[in-house]
Amino acid sequence: MDAFAAVADPTRRGVLRLLRDRERAAGDLAVAFPALSQPAVSRHLRVLREAGLVTVRIDEQRRLYSLRPEGLVEIESWLTSLRTFWSQGLDALERHLDVQTAAKAAGEEPAKRDSKRSKPSKSRLAKSAHAQRKEGKRR
Numbered sequence: 001m002d003a004f005a006a007v008a009d010p011t012r013r014g015v016l017r018l019l020r021d022r023e024r025a026a027g028d029l030a031v032a033f034p035a036l037s038q039p040a041v042s043r044h045l046r047v048l049r050e051a052g053l054v055t056v057r058i059d060e061q062r063r064l065y066s067l068r069p070e071g072l073v074e075i076e077s078w079l080t081s082l083r084t085f086w087s088q089g090l091d092a093l094e095r096h097l098d099v100q101t102a103a104k105a106a107g108e109e110p111a112k113r114d115s116k117r118s119k120p121s122k123s124r125l126a127k128s129a130h131a132q133r134k135e136g137k138r139r
Helices: 005-009 008-019 026-032 036-050 070-103 122-138
Strands: 054-059 060-068
Touching: 005 008, 005 036, 005 060, 005 070, 008 054, 008 060, 026 036, 026 060, 036 054, 036 060, 060 070
Parallel strands: none
Antiparallel strands: 054 060
């Protein structure tokens, strides 16, 4: 299972949140999810381990799980690409708002949206619908 599929489950995301702070024993993780049985928590831990998101070490009778940051690289890369997209869009919005604010401060009318990019008028929609009906009758 890949990292994206592994973190799609809210319980597994909860386990990752708990492991973010420190390593924890499997039993402690099971206690943190009282609605789940010990075997169910163990299955979630196995999925996370197989996806490379957690590591396990044995300490006497306990299995201690810890977060494996390297396993999150794929998700981090994807999120970084989204951050870049959103940053560019938010920067453009900020520039636009700065221009609008400066225009208002100077007493000018702020630029309005280009009418050609606005919604089609009702008459254009009616003409388009009429043309489609007419085309349908020809066939």
